[in-house]
Amino acid sequence: MTLHDKIIRYFYMTTFAFLTLTGFGQMPIFKRYRIADIPGLGWLAEFYVTHAMHYIFASLLIGLCSYLLAENLLNARQELKITITGYAKAVMILGLIITGGLMIFKNLSGTPYSPLWSLCLIFLIYRYVWFFLFSA
Amino acid sequence: MIHTITRRAFLKGTVSTACSIAATSSVVKAAEALKNGEPIATLIDITKCVGCEECVHACKNANTDKYPKPEKPFPQMYPSGVKTEDWSDKTDIIERLTPYNWLYIQSAAVDMDGEEIELNIPRRCMHCTNPPCVKLCPWGSAIQLDNGISRIDSDTCLGGAKCQTVCPWLIPQRQTGVGLYLDILPSFAGNGVMYKCDRCYNKIAQGEIPACIEACPENVQTIGSRDQILKQAHELAASMNGYIYGEKENGGTNTFYVSPVPFEKLNEVIEKGKGKPHLAKVANSMETGDKLAMAMLFAPIAGVVGAVARFYSMSKKDNQ
Numbered sequence: 001m002t003l004h005d006k007i008i009r010y011f012y013m014t015t016f017a018f019l020t021l022t023g024f025g026q027m028p029i030f031k032r033y034r035i036a037d038i039p040g041l042g043w044l045a046e047f048y049v050t051h052a053m054h055y056i057f058a059s060l061l062i063g064l065c066s067y068l069l070a071e072n073l074l075n076a077r078q079e080l081k082i083t084i085t086g087y088a089k090a091v092m093i094l095g096l097i098i099t100g101g102l103m104i105f106k107n108l109s110g111t112p113y114s115p116l117w118s119l120c121l122i123f124l125i126y127r128y129v130w131f132f133l134f135s136a
Numbered sequence: 137m138i139h140t141i142t143r144r145a146f147l148k149g150t151v152s153t154a155c156s157i158a159a160t161s162s163v164v165k166a167a168e169a170l171k172n173g174e175p176i177a178t179l180i181d182i183t184k185c186v187g188c189e190e191c192v193h194a195c196k197n198a199n200t201d202k203y204p205k206p207e208k209p210f211p212q213m214y215p216s217g218v219k220t221e222d223w224s225d226k227t228d229i230i231e232r233l234t235p236y237n238w239l240y241i242q243s244a245a246v247d248m249d250g251e252e253i254e255l256n257i258p259r260r261c262m263h264c265t266n267p268p269c270v271k272l273c274p275w276g277s278a279i280q281l282d283n284g285i286s287r288i289d290s291d292t293c294l295g296g297a298k299c300q301t302v303c304p305w306l307i308p309q310r311q312t313g314v315g316l317y318l319d320i321l322p323s324f325a326g327n328g329v330m331y332k333c334d335r336c337y338n339k340i341a342q343g344e345i346p347a348c349i350e351a352c353p354e355n356v357q358t359i360g361s362r363d364q365i366l367k368q369a370h371e372l373a374a375s376m377n378g379y380i381y382g383e384k385e386n387g388g389t390n391t392f393y394v395s396p397v398p399f400e401k402l403n404e405v406i407e408k409g410k411g412k413p414h415l416a417k418v419a420n421s422m423e424t425g426d427k428l429a430m431a432m433l434f435a436p437i438a439g440v441v442g443a444v445a446r447f448y449s450m451s452k453k454d455n456q
């Protein structure tokens with residue numbers, strides 16, 4: 001593994017960890033389970049803080065994925081081995097980004113409520129299922 | 137001497153135009169707007185309110201069927217420090233918002249032109265145009281209707297109270313021991329159901345006006361299409377050299393209070409606290425999210441630019 005790949009890997013894991021953490025922060029659980037009482041973790045119960053952080057880490061994830069995608073395309077002729085799970089992972093991440101993007105659109109001031117809403121519920125289910133699959 | 141400003145007292149004063157809007161015509165206009173399903177808003181002329189609380193009782197009568205009917209004893213909560221909230225023995229409290237009282241009258245004794253006057257302010261959900269309670273509910277239980285009404289679906293709400301925390305006025309109120317959470321993991325997730333003014337959405341759907349508006353003997357509230365009501369609020373404010381609350385607050389709401397006294401002053405003297413919302417300035421809660429979302433559009437560009445930059449520096453190295 002080159003230094004570049006190591007940095008990418010570290011960056012990806014950190015981004016993902018914070019996305020997951022702040023994603024859970026969208027639910028009212030950190031206060032109830034007193035995790036926010038642990039010194040230094042009080043921000044986990046601040047919905048507007050975790051909300052902004054979730055957006056920021058989502059941006060980082062999108063930036064990183066675009067970087068990796070562009071890099072793969074540019075280096076297309078060099079040997080590349082993407083495993084089946086690699087592809088599956090890529091599709092799952094794309095799914096997260098698309099559903100997340102739609103939820104962000106829904107949150108924008110001026111987005112009327114209606115039809116997106118029932119879809120959002122499905123996104124949520126997707127997210128929760130995703131979690132249980134990949135946290136295992 | 138403490139006066140209560142009534143509509144009649146005001147008619148005698150310099151601001152008689154303030155009351156030129158006849159009740160009947162406003163009801164007709166309202167009915168049209170309500171039927172069309174277009175965004176609706178209410179104007180609350182606090183100079184007219186005498187604090188009789190007719191609206192409060194009308195709200196209670198009209199919405200009794202929607203009130204919680206909790207099962208007792210409540211499930212044991214884990215971790216054990218999690219507090220339950222029980223209002224079912226205090227259903228007649230009307231001096232604050234509770235799950236059984238979605239509207240109450242705040243009073244403010246203020247000095248106007250050297251005279252002490254008492255103003256009464258009916259308080260309930262503002263029905264924000266981009267309501268954080270709705271947008272940030274993780275279960276999709278808080279919903280916004282096409283006509284701008286926000287309401288909480290008591291069949292799916294789990295009572296985590298996030299809507300209350302993110303509401304700038306902390307409006308929604310919780311009752312433990314009711315709702316969907318009882319059927320899932322009652323000890324570990326959820327804590328009841330959240331309740332607040334739903335602008336009598338069911339009455340409105342039938343072309344009727346909300347109970348509190350109908351019951352008010354002083355015609356304090358006017359309901360109608362948002363554009364119309366906002367225009368009316370500005371005319372009324374101009375006629376009394378007054379102020380509007382709710383037009384800009386939290387990025388805009390569907391409730392416009394009009395007062396002859398600045399709201400900062402009212403905010404200083406009203407009683408505030410749990411179930412007793414303030415009248416302070418409120419920035420748009422969703423604005424940071426809006427801005428970050430816009431910034432997010434640059435993330436893919438940045439990623440691609442980074443990859444291209446690296447590609448060129450690598451190929452330069454290869455060529456050397």
Ligand code: HEM
Pocket residue numbers: 016019020022023024026027054058061062096097098099100101103104107124127271272273274275
């Ligand atoms: C590893 C990736 C991710 C994980 C684990 C994750 C997890 C979560 C979780 C658990 C929630 C809470 C459910 C909810 O309240 O709706 C959530 C909400 C949300 N996520 Fe993610 N998420 C991820 C990626 C993304 C991405 C890439 C985006 C955007 C492109 C995104 C945007 C959002 C939005 C907008 C919400 C809703 C916030 C709200 O309206 O309350 N997420 N996420």
Ligand code: SF4
Pocket residue numbers: 261262263264267268269270286302303304305306307308332
């Ligand atoms: S006032 Fe609070 S409860 Fe009412 S719509 Fe706005 S955020 Fe929601």
Ligand code: SF4
Pocket residue numbers: 194195196198199238239260332333334335336346347348349
């Ligand atoms: S609009 Fe309906 S629910 Fe809201 S305060 Fe008035 S009577 Fe109560």
Ligand code: SF4
Pocket residue numbers: 184185186187188189190191192241256258351352353354355356357
């Ligand atoms: S019924 Fe009208 S006058 Fe009486 S308290 Fe309510 S808003 Fe004020």
